[in-house]
Amino acid sequence: MIKELKLVNFRNFKEKIINNFEIENFIIWENWKWKTNILEALSQLWNNSITKLNLDDLVNLWEDYFFIEIKDENDNKYSFYYSKKDNKKNYLINNKKSTKKEFREFAHSCVIFSPIMMNMIYLSPTLRRDFLDDTLKSSYHEYEKLLKDYKKIIKSRNSTLKAIHENKIKENEIIFWDKKFIEIAWEIYKYRFKFIKFLEESIINTKEYFGNKVENITFEYKTKIDRNDIENSIKFYLEKNFKRDIILGRTHIWPHVDDFEIKTDWVSLIHYASRWETKSIIIYLKLLEGIFIEKKTGKKPILIIDDLLSELDENHKDMLLKKINYYQTFISNIYEQENTFYIKI
Ligand SMILES: Nc1ncnc2c1ncn2[C@@H]1O[C@H](COP(=O)(O)OP(=O)(O)OP(=O)(O)O)[C@@H](O)[C@H]1O
Numbered sequence: 001m002i003k004e005l006k007l008v009n010f011r012n013f014k015e016k017i018i019n020n021f022e023i024e025n026f027i028i029w030e031n032w033k034w035k036t037n038i039l040e041a042l043s044q045l046w047n048n049s050i051t052k053l054n055l056d057d058l059v060n061l062w063e064d065y066f067f068i069e070i071k072d073e074n075d076n077k078y079s080f081y082y083s084k085k086d087n088k089k090n091y092l093i094n095n096k097k098s099t100k101k102e103f104r105e106f107a108h109s110c111v112i113f114s115p116i117m118m119n120m121i122y123l124s125p126t127l128r129r130d131f132l133d134d135t136l137k138s139s140y141h142e143y144e145k146l147l148k149d150y151k152k153i154i155k156s157r158n159s160t161l162k163a164i165h166e167n168k169i170k171e172n173e174i175i176f177w178d179k180k181f182i183e184i185a186w187e188i189y190k191y192r193f194k195f196i197k198f199l200e201e202s203i204i205n206t207k208e209y210f211g212n213k214v215e216n217i218t219f220e221y222k223t224k225i226d227r228n229d230i231e232n233s234i235k236f237y238l239e240k241n242f243k244r245d246i247i248l249g250r251t252h253i254w255p256h257v258d259d260f261e262i263k264t265d266w267v268s269l270i271h272y273a274s275r276w277e278t279k280s281i282i283i284y285l286k287l288l289e290g291i292f293i294e295k296k297t298g299k300k301p302i303l304i305i306d307d308l309l310s311e312l313d314e315n316h317k318d319m320l321l322k323k324i325n326y327y328q329t330f331i332s333n334i335y336e337q338e339n340t341f342y343i344k345i
């Protein structure tokens with residue numbers, strides 16, 4: 001559990017210490033008062049980001065580095081230092097330089113709840129795929145590197161396609177990249193399907209949030225890949241799309257064109273859900289993210305809830321607050337709740 005947070009040159013903060021954290025922490029402040037900045041600092045330490053900004057933008061405008069440090073209940077210190085000048089990141093444990101891997105043993109993962117995540121239901125499939133990939137990154141250390149390598153291979157395959165199109169090289173040059181692509185896409189799918197299977201099995205529990213209104217809820221992963229024969233189905237689509245891929249210079253079959261949808265009584269929630277249904281399902285998906293991470297890492301993630309409570313009606317607020325008291329939680333809010341612990345800044 002974290003007891004204290006120290007910020008130096010982070011966003012608006014020149015130097016700030018916030019301490020005496022409990023299990024559930026409400027960061028209370030009026031509007032436009034740096035609550036998100038505090039939660040962003042926590043999410044950065046936990047290898048995530050609420051704002052998805054570059055690290056450079058998180059450095060105070062008049063400085064060239066930031067430093068974030070937390071103290072756990074045994075007074076161990078975990079610090080993250082970033083320098084804008086040379087793009088350097090340093091991780092420290094008890095003031096000694098450590099590797100990112102050692103650092104992640106403690107600050108391993110966080111689950112972020114924010115109003116933006118509603119777009120996961122309303123907007124593009126990219127956000128839905130990010131949800132799957134972010135959960136997998138938090139659950140398996142090796143997944144982040146796998147995704148990076150995968151993107152590099154896609155880039156190389158696409159450049160090879162373009163070179164073939166411009167008659168600079170022969171068609172059979174693609175064989176090397178196809179093989180590499182199949183190997184890595186297969187690895188990615190192996191991880192993806194673990195989380196998908198968990199979601200398919202667990203989504204039915206959302207029924208409690210819909211009262212007696214629905215009979216059935218299903219999670220459906222939309223892919224052309226055959227789960228029982230991943231390798232051959234990727235191969236099949238690569239061959240089938242080869243001519244089109246050459247003309248367009250892009251790879252058309254890959255884990256990053258997949259999507260998912262959630263159906264209640266066989267009606268798709270993506271695009272059709274009411275605001276109420278969207279909030280319910282999203283809160284539950286994020287809770288499932290936390291449960292999956294805990295199952296796979298054996299460690300509890302922290303929960304970071306930014307600006308969401310003011311979006312929720314009493315019913316949803318209750319639903320969320322009842323479920324989360326099992327994790328250490330940081331919630332920004334402009335209003336005080338009853339019987340809760342506050343961090344007033
Ligand atoms: N790099 C930076 N350097 C200095 N100040 C910054 C930097 N980045 C952001 N800020 C300041 O932080 C402010 C935003 O703070 P933040 O988003 O945390 O507010 P908030 O309390 O979450 O507000 P709301 O209740 O509206 O969500 C900006 O108005 C800006 O003044």
Ligand SMILES: [Mg+2]
Nearest residue numbers: 035036306307
């Ligand atoms: Mg905010």
